[in-house]
Amino acid sequence: MENLIALVDCNNFYASCERLFQPRLRDRPVVVLSNNDGCVIARSNEAKALGIGMGDPWHLNKDKFDRHGVVVRSSNYTLYGDISARVVTVLRGFTPELEVYSIDEAFLSFEGFADPMAHARKLRGTVLQWTGIPVSVGIAPTKTLAKVANRLAKKGEGRDGVFMLTHQHEQIAALEKLDLTDLWGVAGRLAKRLAELGIHTPLQLRDADPGILRQRLGVVVQRLALELRGTPCHEMALSVPDNKTILASRSFGRAVTERSEFEESVASHIARAAEKLRRQKLTAGAVMVFAQTNQFRTQDRQYSASRTIALPVASADTLVLTNAALRAAGCIWREGFRYKKAGITLLELGSASKVQGDLWTPADTPRQRALMQAMDRINAEHGRDTMRLAVSGVKRGWTLRSEQRSQRYTTSWNELLSVD
DNA sequence: TCTGGGGTCCTAGGACCC
DNA sequence: TCTGGGGTCCTAGGACCC
Numbered sequence: 001m002e003n004l005i006a007l008v009d010c011n012n013f014y015a016s017c018e019r020l021f022q023p024r025l026r027d028r029p030v031v032v033l034s035n036n037d038g039c040v041i042a043r044s045n046e047a048k049a050l051g052i053g054m055g056d057p058w059h060l061n062k063d064k065f066d067r068h069g070v071v072v073r074s075s076n077y078t079l080y081g082d083i084s085a086r087v088v089t090v091l092r093g094f095t096p097e098l099e100v101y102s103i104d105e106a107f108l109s110f111e112g113f114a115d116p117m118a119h120a121r122k123l124r125g126t127v128l129q130w131t132g133i134p135v136s137v138g139i140a141p142t143k144t145l146a147k148v149a150n151r152l153a154k155k156g157e158g159r160d161g162v163f164m165l166t167h168q169h170e171q172i173a174a175l176e177k178l179d180l181t182d183l184w185g186v187a188g189r190l191a192k193r194l195a196e197l198g199i200h201t202p203l204q205l206r207d208a209d210p211g212i213l214r215q216r217l218g219v220v221v222q223r224l225a226l227e228l229r230g231t232p233c234h235e236m237a238l239s240v241p242d243n244k245t246i247l248a249s250r251s252f253g254r255a256v257t258e259r260s261e262f263e264e265s266v267a268s269h270i271a272r273a274a275e276k277l278r279r280q281k282l283t284a285g286a287v288m289v290f291a292q293t294n295q296f297r298t299q300d301r302q303y304s305a306s307r308t309i310a311l312p313v314a315s316a317d318t319l320v321l322t323n324a325a326l327r328a329a330g331c332i333w334r335e336g337f338r339y340k341k342a343g344i345t346l347l348e349l350g351s352a353s354k355v356q357g358d359l360w361t362p363a364d365t366p367r368q369r370a371l372m373q374a375m376d377r378i379n380a381e382h383g384r385d386t387m388r389l390a391v392s393g394v395k396r397g398w399t400l401r402s403e404q405r406s407q408r409y410t411t412s413w414n415e416l417l418s419v420d
Numbered sequence: 421t422c423t424g425g426g427g428t429c430c431t432a433g434g435a436c437c438c
Numbered sequence: 439t440c441t442g443g444g445g446t447c448c449t450a451g452g453a454c455c456c
Contacts, residue, residue, distance in 0.1 A: 037424095075424090243426095402428075
């Protein structure tokens with residue numbers, strides 16, 4: 001069987017974690033609350049049966065929870081992260097290729113296994129035995145179909161929490177049981193736009209013309225439809241990529257009107273974000289601060305704003321340059337109305353281009369040498385190994401920012417290159 | 421009074437450049 | 439100096455996921 005993917009999903013993960021160490025919570029409705037005990041983010045099956053919804057605010061439901069004897073827990077992410085790692089360790093024993101998709105889900109390549117169902121059942125039993133966490137397994141040729149299979153496994157289709165969708169007729173039968181918004185990647189807005197195109201069911205989406213989907217709704221929806229047909233569009237990501245953003249945010253919990261209090265909050269959030277950044281051994285290319293008013297107070301005028309400050313940052317062997325800078329350095333030249341890039345591997349990194357440090361060695365021109373010397377000089381002045389050359393909109397002018405004090409230097413290109 | 425926090429990817433549109 | 443077309447860069451925002 002080619003390209004079989006298993007999605008392993010922990011059942012009611014946070015609630016299951018709480019139960020591990022509190023046996024008295026077994027068979028009782030359990031909910032786990034978000035950071036500030038604001039709203040429900042996990043529910044045991046018993047809690048779901050009481051009609052408690054994902055995201056239900058606690059302060060509006062306290063009475064109901066009391067009435068039904070619901071056990072309410074604050075979240076403990078350290079604990080959940082630890083148990084998640086244990087589950088992943090067990091899963092690694094069942095496949096050579098695994099993608100950790102979220103704290104409670106992983107995609108496993110089941111390619112080449114003689115009896116995937118038996119393998120999955122064994123996996124499920126082992127995870128439960130070794131970690132105490134119940135999981136469901138969905139198996140299919142694509143990630144999107146594996147999600148579908150997993151969903152049905154949770155609903156009791158298949159056997160022992162395992163459900164497989166290998167044949168087309170099975171896939172079609174499965175899709176007939178779902179709504180559009182049950183699909184991975186379809187929420188309310190998209191469902192509405194699909195409906196405008198006359199697509200109301202997962203099966204209709206599966207059989208829609210991919211070219212028209214692409215044209216009308218974008219590449220994401222096109223991929224989704226192809227995946228539903230069994231054509232993989234999402235590769236397995238075997239290693240965990242570096243974060244592209246790190247966010248530290250909190251709701252205030254009450255109205256903040258004093259500037260000083262606001263500033264204090266911003267400072268502490270930035271400190272927390274920076275801690276995460278250092279723990280992951282990353283550097284930041286920019287800092288963004290945002291704030292918004294309480295969207296639930298619809299009687300109030302709403303406001304939101306954000307500011308971003310670019311930081312000049314690069315690892316020791318990487319320079320971050322814009323194309324304009326490369327062009328100026330003679331690495332990119334113009335031919336007619338076309339630009340050509342000379343022997344450079346340009347990796348798109350956000351909207352800047354990331355250029356490997358050895359770029360300068362093979363293509364060594366006087367202009368490039370001058371640029372490097374100029375940058376060296378400025379770096380030396382500010383005690384940095386590397387710096388970013390940012391191109392401002394000033395005519396024939398370039399803005400350099402040192403990392404140290406975010407100072408700005410505006411100078412002409414020729415002035416920059418006049419190295420003494 | 422109290423309504424989460426942390427992510428990813430894609431697209432549209434304007435400024436700017438040559 | 440004018441011209442037009444096309445590319446890049448940047449920002450904001452939408453949409454979705456867990």
